Amino acid sequence: MEHLYSNRVRQLKASEIREILKLTQQPDIISFAGGLPAPELFPIEEMKVVTQKVLSEMGQEALQYSTTEGYNPLRSKIAQRLVNVGIKANKDDILITSGSQQGLDFTGKIFLNPEDIVLCESPSYLGAINAFKAYECGFKEIETDKDGMVLAHLEEVIKNTPNVKFIYVIPDFQNPSGRTWSEARRKGLVKIANQYNLVIIEDNPYGELRFEGEMIGSIKSFDTEGRVVYLGTFSKTFSPGLRIGWVLASPEVLNKYIMVKQSADLQTSSISQRELNQFIDMYDFDAHVAKIKKVYKIRRDLMMNTIKAEFPAQAEFEIPTGGLFAWVKLPVNIDTRKVLVKAVENKVAFVPGGSFFPNGGQENFMRLNFSNMPEDKIVEGIKRLGEILKEVM
Numbered sequence: 001m002e003h004l005y006s007n008r009v010r011q012l013k014a015s016e017i018r019e020i021l022k023l024t025q026q027p028d029i030i031s032f033a034g035g036l037p038a039p040e041l042f043p044i045e046e047m048k049v050v051t052q053k054v055l056s057e058m059g060q061e062a063l064q065y066s067t068t069e070g071y072n073p074l075r076s077k078i079a080q081r082l083v084n085v086g087i088k089a090n091k092d093d094i095l096i097t098s099g100s101q102q103g104l105d106f107t108g109k110i111f112l113n114p115e116d117i118v119l120c121e122s123p124s125y126l127g128a129i130n131a132f133k134a135y136e137c138g139f140k141e142i143e144t145d146k147d148g149m150v151l152a153h154l155e156e157v158i159k160n161t162p163n164v165k166f167i168y169v170i171p172d173f174q175n176p177s178g179r180t181w182s183e184a185r186r187k188g189l190v191k192i193a194n195q196y197n198l199v200i201i202e203d204n205p206y207g208e209l210r211f212e213g214e215m216i217g218s219i220k221s222f223d224t225e226g227r228v229v230y231l232g233t234f235s236k237t238f239s240p241g242l243r244i245g246w247v248l249a250s251p252e253v254l255n256k257y258i259m260v261k262q263s264a265d266l267q268t269s270s271i272s273q274r275e276l277n278q279f280i281d282m283y284d285f286d287a288h289v290a291k292i293k294k295v296y297k298i299r300r301d302l303m304m305n306t307i308k309a310e311f312p313a314q315a316e317f318e319i320p321t322g323g324l325f326a327w328v329k330l331p332v333n334i335d336t337r338k339v340l341v342k343a344v345e346n347k348v349a350f351v352p353g354g355s356f357f358p359n360g361g362q363e364n365f366m367r368l369n370f371s372n373m374p375e376d377k378i379v380e381g382i383k384r385l386g387e388i389l390k391e392v393m
């Protein structure tokens with residue numbers, strides 16, 4: 001049947017680690033693998049009240065088709081909340097999507113022809129790499145340091161690469177590195193995009209989950225020519241199960257996303273949008289985010305302190321100042337895919353870093369999620385990983 005598949009599907013490769021990671025769903029595994037929020041923080045009791053209210057007050061509307069752009073009261077609330085990342089917007093600038101993952105897929109569909117090149121941070125988010133890959137593009141990885149993309153490298157690559165359409169970045173508490181861009185780099189990126197007539201895709205699921213330090217304005221907030229597309233989501237500040245994200249873009253670009261959304265799935269779930277909107281009306285959303293941040297900060301501290309105490313001294317890491325992930329670099333001769341096999345035998349899991357480099361070749365990293373596991377399991381899991389690393393190093 002192989003010849004029946006499209007070129008775009010034929011070139012996709014199944015992930016080698018997917019089978020191993022399936023094992024992480026066993027109940028006795030300590031998993032630092034997924035990017036999962038802490039489930040005990042989901043406001044379940046409040047959502048029971050909210051769901052009742054939505055169904056009794058607007059049941060027909062909630063179960064009916066609705067507009068592609070999204071539920072207006074929710075679009076307005078999103079626009080208002082964007083001041084938290086320095087953006088002034090109104091509801092018409094926003095399209096509600098089924099998670100920001102859908103925004104990534106649409107980005108590929110809108111901008112990429114086969115053979116086009118996506119510029120991204122090295123490393124970058126695996127889900128975005130896979131979404132873009134389906135549009136038969138290639139990738140050029142741009143060097144990063146603790147302040148973000150190294151802009152001199154970016155510019156050199158742009159000058160030497162035809163068919164570049166956009167630069168994809170996660171400037172806040174990046175998945176997987178946990179790093180956050182400085183303001184100077186953000187402004188510098190906008191300047192380069194203006195100069196070379198490129199689009200910037202700013203993917204920001206973690207920006208509101210800052211544990212310390214001052215908020216740095218989003219790249220979109222420094223956009224002078226309407227060339228930044230901003231992707232947001234409620235997955236990490238509220239619940240990934242509702243599947244609510246959004247795209248913020250200039251009217252011309254947003255129109256393309258709306259057209260593509262229409263042909264993809266007509267609209268985002270009517271009931272999910274109304275439930276979330278009702279939650280924000282009835283409860284204190286900021287207090288909810290503050291509660292999440294408090295728990296994640298404790299878990300981040302615990303994970304980093306335990307790594308420091310239990311991992312071999314050659315393991316290198318930075319302390320992420322927000323988000324969900326820690327990123328550990330091991331000596332180059334250590335293949336973390338092999339480490340994962342041993343780890344899963346010992347009932348602990350993480351994601352080997354290799355998958356986050358679209359052009360491959362860097363197997364000595366591990367991504368560790370600190371938001372999902374309770375405190376005692378964080379300590380126990382990191383201790384087990386430490387034992388394994390001492391053995392293999």
Ligand code: PMP
Nearest residue numbers: 035099100101125175233235245
């Ligand atoms: N972008 C990044 C950087 C992510 O880490 C994730 C979730 N892991 C997403 C997008 C997709 O999130 P969602 O579709 O749930 O909004």
